[in-house]
Amino acid sequence: MKLSLQTQKKVIPYLFLIPAITFFLVFQLFPIIKGIQMSFYNWSIMPGKVSEFIGWDNYTKAFNDPIVKLAAKNTLIYALVTVPGQMIFAMMAAVLLNTIPKGKGLFRALYYLPVVTSWVIVSLLIRYMFQSPQGVVNYILVDLLHIVDSPIPWLIDRRYAFIPICILGIWKGIGWSMVIYLAALQSVPKELEEVAEIDGANGWQRFWNITVPLISPTIVFTLVMLLIGAFNVFISVMIITNGGPMQQTEVLLLYGYHQAFDFLKFGYGSAISTMMAIALTVASFLQMKFLRRPVEI
Amino acid sequence: MQKKRKITRNFTLLLIATLGAVIMTYPFLIMVSNALKTNVYVIEYPPELIPEHPSLQNFADAWSSNNFQLYFRNSAIVAVVSTALTVLFSAMSAYAFARFDFPFKEPIFYILMIMLMVPDITMIIPRFELVTKLGLRNSLWGLIVVYVAGGTSLNTFLLRGFFEQLPHELDEAMLIDGASYLDIFFKLILPLSSPALATVTIFTFMGNWDEFTWALTAVDNPLKRTLPVAIYSFQGQHGTQWGLVFAAMIIALIPVLIVFFSMQKYFVSGLTTGSIKG
Numbered sequence: 001m002k003l004s005l006q007t008q009k010k011v012i013p014y015l016f017l018i019p020a021i022t023f024f025l026v027f028q029l030f031p032i033i034k035g036i037q038m039s040f041y042n043w044s045i046m047p048g049k050v051s052e053f054i055g056w057d058n059y060t061k062a063f064n065d066p067i068v069k070l071a072a073k074n075t076l077i078y079a080l081v082t083v084p085g086q087m088i089f090a091m092m093a094a095v096l097l098n099t100i101p102k103g104k105g106l107f108r109a110l111y112y113l114p115v116v117t118s119w120v121i122v123s124l125l126i127r128y129m130f131q132s133p134q135g136v137v138n139y140i141l142v143d144l145l146h147i148v149d150s151p152i153p154w155l156i157d158r159r160y161a162f163i164p165i166c167i168l169g170i171w172k173g174i175g176w177s178m179v180i181y182l183a184a185l186q187s188v189p190k191e192l193e194e195v196a197e198i199d200g201a202n203g204w205q206r207f208w209n210i211t212v213p214l215i216s217p218t219i220v221f222t223l224v225m226l227l228i229g230a231f232n233v234f235i236s237v238m239i240i241t242n243g244g245p246m247q248q249t250e251v252l253l254l255y256g257y258h259q260a261f262d263f264l265k266f267g268y269g270s271a272i273s274t275m276m277a278i279a280l281t282v283a284s285f286l287q288m289k290f291l292r293r294p295v296e297i
Numbered sequence: 298m299q300k301k302r303k304i305t306r307n308f309t310l311l312l313i314a315t316l317g318a319v320i321m322t323y324p325f326l327i328m329v330s331n332a333l334k335t336n337v338y339v340i341e342y343p344p345e346l347i348p349e350h351p352s353l354q355n356f357a358d359a360w361s362s363n364n365f366q367l368y369f370r371n372s373a374i375v376a377v378v379s380t381a382l383t384v385l386f387s388a389m390s391a392y393a394f395a396r397f398d399f400p401f402k403e404p405i406f407y408i409l410m411i412m413l414m415v416p417d418i419t420m421i422i423p424r425f426e427l428v429t430k431l432g433l434r435n436s437l438w439g440l441i442v443v444y445v446a447g448g449t450s451l452n453t454f455l456l457r458g459f460f461e462q463l464p465h466e467l468d469e470a471m472l473i474d475g476a477s478y479l480d481i482f483f484k485l486i487l488p489l490s491s492p493a494l495a496t497v498t499i500f501t502f503m504g505n506w507d508e509f510t511w512a513l514t515a516v517d518n519p520l521k522r523t524l525p526v527a528i529y530s531f532q533g534q535h536g537t538q539w540g541l542v543f544a545a546m547i548i549a550l551i552p553v554l555i556v557f558f559s560m561q562k563y564f565v566s567g568l569t570t571g572s573i574k575g
Binding site: 003005008009012013014016017019020021023024026027028029030031032034035038045093096097099100101102103107109110111112113114116117118119120121122124125126128129134136139143171174175232234235238239253256257260261266269270273274276277280281284285288 | 307313314317321324325328331342343344382387389390392393397399409410412414415418419421422425426427443445446447449450478479503506525528539542546549
């Protein structure tokens, strides 16, 4: 049986949308609404037990929770350290690879390797390297370079525990921004650089006065994307310190997760997650709306 | 003189690039080196990068111990099934959005897009509730449905853009020749979109293969674990047997590296698109 084209035109879009929309409604939209609902309850996970509606209590609790403050501070520090860190090293790598005579493809692939490796694997690697007293990093610092006298208790002392997490965040992300910057650098007309060179501008001046302004949309784009990514930090902290010692390295999403799955406070965990969801969704939305994507990618 | 200076400059640049490559790959070198050392039950100090007696024993041990093959199979099933469903469903809905008119088309698309920006981790608690109620916990389906849901919205968005760039004249030519709209989808749109479909498939597969947080949360039954979760708990059990853990990590990494090195050209094009979910 063959339907007329007219009928097909009416029926096919609906048929074709059914699977996508079903999955969307059940596993995206419903959980989002459910999460908001749960955040207003003292949610009970016991079957049959009634959850108690408590209004904004979970939210007021969050604003007065010292660990939430600390987790917010840690998340912010992570963003302020890793975002510029990734951008600076990525730009250096991109400029370098843009000028080397040979092996660009190979180096690009090698620098990109951490990006394609899963967070679980790289986090475990970093945890291994930063063991104390006998980890690789301590060996390099104490025995090879003699920078410090005694091994640093990286993962045990709260003053140091965040350093491996930030180093991982930078190292893993360099390749991503680098590839984007490389594409942008290739779009800068060579003639402009040559003219500036004839006018006596040195490499540094050419970079700041010609290259950077030309690729600034790309730089802003990576800045926003990396900021959103940084506030999503979760797996690396979970694996490297799991928020410890004494919850000193908690970040916001991990703290919400711990509240739900370690302390079974699903309502409180949902309140923290909902606030993060709203903040990050608004940020992504503004990014989409106002930042033009760099054309070359 | 000029030429000599140029050679020195090029040499210096290559040297810096090599130094950078050493730093960027150093943790991987440590992983490979330790995986090749046998019986390192205590942490070796000082650490040696080149193993004295390299052996593949750790790989054999990891592969044959602790249900590792089962985890590999679970991961493969989850990643393949959810990637296939995601690509199919998103191509279908993208076709509907790109080539047809229906009421509330743009508002529906807009809602899909905005909800797409909600990070997955923030939905983990209600999803856990939902999947428990549906009886999908401790089943690979509990992972697949969530991966398909997230992936389908994202890729609908990407593929719609691509489908819309394909000239409409081709559709009309086919319709005049008596083709149906299904023919257009299967014989025109899909074949012409193979580069976009390849990019979408690669990124979806890699994301699903590596997914950790949801797999850790939704599955308690050790027999239903996927590789990332298994490796994580493997390290917990064999705290000091890093050689074994590293061998397991390398085995898990191999499919990713094969995809990465063989499909590099798709990576650059799909880069920003794959990053939307952070």
